[in-house]
Amino acid sequence: MSCDTPLPTVESTLHESILVLTLDNPPVNALGVEVRRGLLAALDSAADNPAVEGILILGAGRHFCGGADIREFGKPPQPPALPELVKRIEACAKPVVAAIHGVALGGGLEVALAAHYRLAVRGARLGLPEVQLGLLPGAGGTQRLPRLIGAKAALELMLSGRHLSAEQALELGLVDRLGDSDDAQAEGLAYLGQLLASQAGARRTRDALALSDLAPQRAAIAAAREQAGKKSRGLLSPHHIIQAVEATLDRPFEDGLKEERRLFLECLDSPQRAGLVHAFFAEREVLKAPETRAAAPRALEQIGVVGGGTMGAGIAVAALDAGLQVTMIERDQAALARGRGNVEKVYDGLIDKGRLSAADKAATLARFSASIDYRALAQADLVIEAVFEDMAAKQAVFKELDRVCKAGAVLASNTSYLDINVIAQSISRPADVIGLHFFSPANIMKLLEIVVPAKVAAQVVATAFELAKKLHKVPVRAGVCDGFIGNRILAVYRQAVDAMLEDGASPYQIDQALRDFGFPMGPFQVADLAGGDIGWATRKRKAATRDPKARYVQVADRLCERGWFGQKTGRGYYLYPQGPRSASEDPEVLAIIDAERQRAGITPRTFSDAQIIRRYMAAMINEAANVVHEGIALRPLDLDIALIHGYGFPRYRGGPLKYADQYGLPQVLADIREFAEDDPQFWKPSPLLVALVEREANFDSLNHAH
Numbered sequence: 052m053s054c055d056t057p058l059p060t061v062e063s064t065l066h067e068s069i070l071v072l073t074l075d076n077p078p079v080n081a082l083g084v085e086v087r088r089g090l091l092a093a094l095d096s097a098a099d100n101p102a103v104e105g106i107l108i109l110g111a112g113r114h115f116c117g118g119a120d121i122r123e124f125g126k127p128p129q130p131p132a133l134p135e136l137v138k139r140i141e142a143c144a145k146p147v148v149a150a151i152h153g154v155a156l157g158g159g160l161e162v163a164l165a166a167h168y169r170l171a172v173r174g175a176r177l178g179l180p181e182v183q184l185g186l187l188p189g190a191g192g193t194q195r196l197p198r199l200i201g202a203k204a205a206l207e208l209m210l211s212g213r214h215l216s217a218e219q220a221l222e223l224g225l226v227d228r229l230g231d232s233d234d235a236q237a238e239g240l241a242y243l244g245q246l247l248a249s250q251a252g253a254r255r256t257r258d259a260l261a262l263s264d265l266a267p268q269r270a271a272i273a274a275a276r277e278q279a280g281k282k283s284r285g286l287l288s289p290h291h292i293i294q295a296v297e298a299t300l301d302r303p304f305e306d307g308l309k310e311e312r313r314l315f316l317e318c319l320d321s322p323q324r325a326g327l328v329h330a331f332f333a334e335r336e337v338l339k340a341p342e343t344r345a346a347a348p349r350a351l352e353q354i355g356v357v358g359g360g361t362m363g364a365g366i367a368v369a370a371l372d373a374g375l376q377v378t379m380i381e382r383d384q385a386a387l388a389r390g391r392g393n394v395e396k397v398y399d400g401l402i403d404k405g406r407l408s409a410a411d412k413a414a415t416l417a418r419f420s421a422s423i424d425y426r427a428l429a430q431a432d433l434v435i436e437a438v439f440e441d442m443a444a445k446q447a448v449f450k451e452l453d454r455v456c457k458a459g460a461v462l463a464s465n466t467s468y469l470d471i472n473v474i475a476q477s478i479s480r481p482a483d484v485i486g487l488h489f490f491s492p493a494n495i496m497k498l499l500e501i502v503v504p505a506k507v508a509a510q511v512v513a514t515a516f517e518l519a520k521k522l523h524k525v526p527v528r529a530g531v532c533d534g535f536i537g538n539r540i541l542a543v544y545r546q547a548v549d550a551m552l553e554d555g556a557s558p559y560q561i562d563q564a565l566r567d568f569g570f571p572m573g574p575f576q577v578a579d580l581a582g583g584d585i586g587w588a589t590r591k592r593k594a595a596t597r598d599p600k601a602r603y604v605q606v607a608d609r610l611c612e613r614g615w616f617g618q619k620t621g622r623g624y625y626l627y628p629q630g631p632r633s634a635s636e637d638p639e640v641l642a643i644i645d646a647e648r649q650r651a652g653i654t655p656r657t658f659s660d661a662q663i664i665r666r667y668m669a670a671m672i673n674e675a676a677n678v679v680h681e682g683i684a685l686r687p688l689d690l691d692i693a694l695i696h697g698y699g700f701p702r703y704r705g706g707p708l709k710y711a712d713q714y715g716l717p718q719v720l721a722d723i724r725e726f727a728e729d730d731p732q733f734w735k736p737s738p739l740l741v742a743l744v745e746r747e748a749n750f751d752s753l754n755h756a757h
């Protein structure tokens with residue numbers, strides 16, 4: 052029998068004496084205001100209805116509940132607040148069961164924690180991922196979960212944000228029962244029926260006893276604090292999570308909830324939360340390129356890779372790890388053997404670390420073949436070229452691909468800088484040609500720039516996005532230009548860094564300032580890791596066409612002339628006496644920089660760390676604005692995601708253009724104009740930045756314009 056549904060987002064149905072409340076707010080049953088109101092009203096009517104003996108909470112569709120409605124953060128709160136609703140569930144006099152399928156995350160798991168009994172069907176995933184959004188569980192999770200499973204396990208879940216399987220949740224005592232079928236409603240009805248039959252009453256998590264032995268809890272908190280001090284530098288919410296959990300030990304439950312609320316609101320108001328939520332939505336928005344809406348992808352089973360060097364081998368591993376068939380082509384048998392070796396090395400490394408068995412390696416490599424004969428690519432659905440960065444070499448490869456590949460095969464280049472339009476136009480099927488710009492190491496780095504040349508078919512672009520999905524990459528659509536999105540911006544902020552170096556900052560101060568800002572490595576560490584030789588070759592190639600009026604800092608050339616290419620040669624900007632981990636500062640490098648200053652007639656000055664960040668970010672933002680202005684990036688958010696996933700930009704700052712909005716665009720423009728007094732050639736305000744400042748608008752307004 053169907054009762055009156057209080058609101059369309061919570062369906063309420065009576066099954067004999069059990070009231071089934073189904074959250075129905077597609078796609079993930081987020082706990083938006085309508086759902087909260089609906090659930091509260093349903094609980095009220097259940098309390099008053101003598102026909103109801105127990106309550107079962109479920110989710111409609113694929114999931115139990117994905118948590119609070121993230122879109123409401125930063126907007127005026129609307130009652131009932133989630134913590135109030137959750138309290139209300141726990142306070143119910145009649146037994147409440149949560150039956151979980153799909154995911155129960157964040158506020159969704161907190162609803163389940165407030166229920167008196169929990170059941171999860173196989174395949175369900177449970178977690179408190181708030182930390183990934185710069186938050187802490189704010190609906191009682193920090194107070195209830197430790198009482199249920201102890202501080203150690205609770206902290207581990209909340210600080211990692213990871214998802215537990217139903218089986219793991221059972222083992223931890225987070226759920227009481229596993230459902231055998233995947234029908235959460237049937238399983239939940241059966242479970243609650245048994246509870247009612249055995250007269251099990253309401254059982255409240257707030258009264259659970261996992262914290263009764265205090266010593267191990269305090270030890271867990273101390274350990275978490277030490278760990279967070281090292282690993283979560285600069286982040287607010289991990290520290291607040293630990294503080295909230297500490298309150299479970301020395302405060303009564305209600306006081307602990309108040310402390311949780313206070314800490315939650317601090318996180319909610321922080322720019323870190325805004326940056327992380329921006330990144331969350333932007334990662335989903337980048338998938339919605341115009342071509343993915345317009346066309347369906349082609350079939351993708353067999354992948355070809357031409358070139359088995361750093362990138363070709365990494366791409367092959369990424370495709371093998373995704374379960375695809377991979378054929379590698381090299382120019383001769385010796386190079387082919389090296390290419391195969393490069394692939395095997397990755398798996399051997401995992402075996403050495405105990406993360407892979409020899410049998411798994413063999414099973415994976417059974418999907419791998421290698422040849423020097425292009426005809427081995429005849430059945431490939433998609434081929435990625437990763438040979439030397441040389442137009443003639445690439446065109447020769449594409450000519451072969453044009454000759455041997457089946458009709459409809461997608462032909463991709465992993466070029467870093469070259470014009471893909473030129474490559475496309477050199478063969479008979481330009482509509483099948485696209486750029487797939489992977490980042491090194493290609494089996495690890497998440498970013499995949501999908502570079503869209505003029506004549507490419509929408510289906511081919513859609514297939515590239517499908518490939519990214521299969522490889523678990525983050526795809527960002529980019530237009531054709533020198534360096535596409537990321538490398539083009541990198542080239543510009545590198546120039547700003549080099550100018551500061553020559554003007555008086557040391558490479559070590561610059562690196563430290565940028566690490567403190569949140570980058571995992573500073574730009575000189577990155578240069579040493581990537582190897583100075585590649586950039587040196589490019590600079591020499593472009594020397595003839597370089598604008599003679601542009602400032603050219605020669606420090607990097609001086610290092611390369613000495614053969615100091617970075618980690619692989621044991622020295623670059625840093626010394627590496629015992630490999631990459633042994634980096635130390637090099638007085639000889641400082642002397643070379645000094646000599647360069649003298650040669651250029653520069654009197655060195657000091658830079659504060661804040662001044663370094665101002666210049667670095669102004670250069671990055673300005674070029675980023677040009678990239679958006681020219682349509683190379685579809686929206687500011689695409690660019691933000693590219694810099695986060697390909698260049699180590701701190702996620703909690705949301706990307707360079709989210710950071711620019713927070714910093715204030717008038718201030719960015721004022722900084723650029725100030726720096727232009729020294730070097731007007733380099734510091735030219737982007738027309739888009741100027742226009743936005745004039746309109747009193749921000750970059751985010753452009754994210755919603757499409």
Ligand code: 3HC
Pocket residue numbers: 078079081117118119120121122133154156157158159161180181184186187188189190192332335336
């Ligand atoms: N609120 C609002 N929208 C959400 C949402 C949420 N909690 N979770 C997902 N969505 C949206 C996504 O933005 C996406 O929208 P779109 O279709 O317009 O792009 C849509 O739902 C589908 O999401 P996915 O593409 O990610 O779908 P999947 O099926 O791949 O994954 C999921 C589903 C595992 C639930 C994943 O979306 C996810 O991890 N969501 C975030 C979960 C989370 O962080 N919850 C905690 C929220 S904070 C909280 O609860 C605070 C509380 O403690 C007070």
Ligand code: NAI
Pocket residue numbers: 357358359360361362363380381382386390437438439440441444447448465466467468488489490491
């Ligand atoms: P690499 O020098 O490590 O490997 C190139 C491989 O291509 C060599 O194994 C070589 O034998 C092979 N090769 C050359 N000509 C060939 C031909 N005609 N047929 C078959 N194989 C041939 O170079 P790397 O670093 O892997 O770069 C490859 C491409 O990827 C370049 O276009 C580069 O710009 C791009 N790229 C490089 C990145 C990096 O960090 N190394 C990052 C992103 C893109």
